[in-house]
Amino acid sequence: MIALECITKTFNPGTPGEKTVIRNLSLTADPGDVITIIGSNGAGKTTLFNLISGAVFPSAGEIRMKDRKVTFEPEYRRAMHIGRIFQDPLAGTASNMTIEDNMMITAKKGFRWPKISLNRAMRQKFADLVKTLDMGLETRMKANVSSLSGGQRQALTLLMTVLSGPDILLLDEHTAALDPSNAAMVMEQTQRVIQERSLTTLMVTHNMNHAIAFGNRLIMMDAGEIIVDVKGVEKQDLTREALIQMFADTRKKAFESDEVLLST
């Protein structure tokens, strides 16, 4: 589905501020794969997502999507196949527009003509979809999204992202900015839609328990490289202690990111 081959990304090349954030990284995700990605701050997780979505272009290497070379394709064009959710709950919706307007915008991908599609049947369809979130939002379809809580907005963003029918889902710590109960709720919804649509998913998370419990493959990144990659049966039997031991073995240093250790 997606293949990254020997990707390197260097910011500000040839200047004193030169910084290589991704080093010779290769990664292939097969259709239906659900991959969780962990790593300390600055490991290159977000840059990896920016490279896949086309927000930044690699310094070297090749990116293929559905067997098509997309290395330098602009973000908006690649977005036809990608649904991306950010950590910031405000990033996925237009605050000054109503819930149904927001859903109409994400109901399809790509350029559109001046044609009115938001009719009664469409409104009913959206209300029914929102009802699956079980948050009572179906009665507030004409309310501005800015009146929703962070958790509600992120759940709505998830619903809208899936509505647009992507082949690949990129989740960039999408529950990190939410309180624990909302985070658990959004996580549950995420699990449900991924299973329903068997979406190929890449999920960055700071929560090691989520990373272990979720998906069929786990990747740990450090300093722009993949240092741990477990899948299948091995992934099912994975524990936190084993994971930390793996990091220590490959890196010959203690796993020191308190944030990753402490988050449960």
Place this chain on the structure above:
Amino acid sequence: MIEGIFVEGLIYAIMALGVFFTFRILDFPDLTVDGSFPMGAVIMATSLHAGVNPLSGLVMAFCGGVSAGFVTAAIHNKLKVPHLLAGILTMTMLYSVNIRILSNRANLPLLRVDTILTRVHSACEGILSPEIASLIFFILVVLGLKLALDLFFLTDLGLVFGALGNNEQMVRVQGVNPATLKLIGVGLSNGLVALSGAFAAQYQGFADVNLGQGIVVSGLASVMLGEFLIKSNRIWALTLRVVLGAILFKAIMYLGRYYGYYINMTPNDLKLITGVLIIISLAASNYKRLRAKGDA
């Protein structure tokens, strides 16, 4: 006299709708307006003198404005020039272009030429006075444009425009090229502005290349005044308040022009008053926002 205020307000409302589109919906502060407004006027005047039918003249003025907007958007999109600078560039270039359109003149009177207004007046001869006929004509024109704009913002394309000003990242994630949207949006907006200029030239009876000086500021003042009149998030209310704001603005300017001499004000002070009006609007909305957050 009161009809005069309303007619002028309605003519400028068309321009204010264009300013509202760029400043409020697209979040693209577009200064091309100062050049595309007189552009509409000079295209209209030139085509009327050439004997072109007034309706075709209006269409040509609209198209001229659209192309001016395309230039601004293209400079911004292709050269990554900040939108303010892109607008200023086009506006400055348009000054020369407008003089060219008038065949190297700075103004052109429209006396004894058949304009859209003389046609309306002759059609209503004996039934309505010319003033009332103009008023009814412009109410219909502005209402038509307002409804067309309302309808446009309900379409799939129109909704994406709403999202662009709100959250550009969302538009890109949706697979729509923001550059294309800016091209269409700034183009349409300047088309409206030029249309407004074309009507203004016919109403005033002349076209002048300096007609647009500071017009974008008066458009912005109209938009902001309107925002004090109605609170809503529905598009029909948003466009309605722009129209009302433009009429209110013209009324304030009228008062300044005719009663200002009591406090030693001259028509030359009106630009200062316009600027102060905008500053007061900004201060008032800032204060309201702070109070809503509980900081004031």
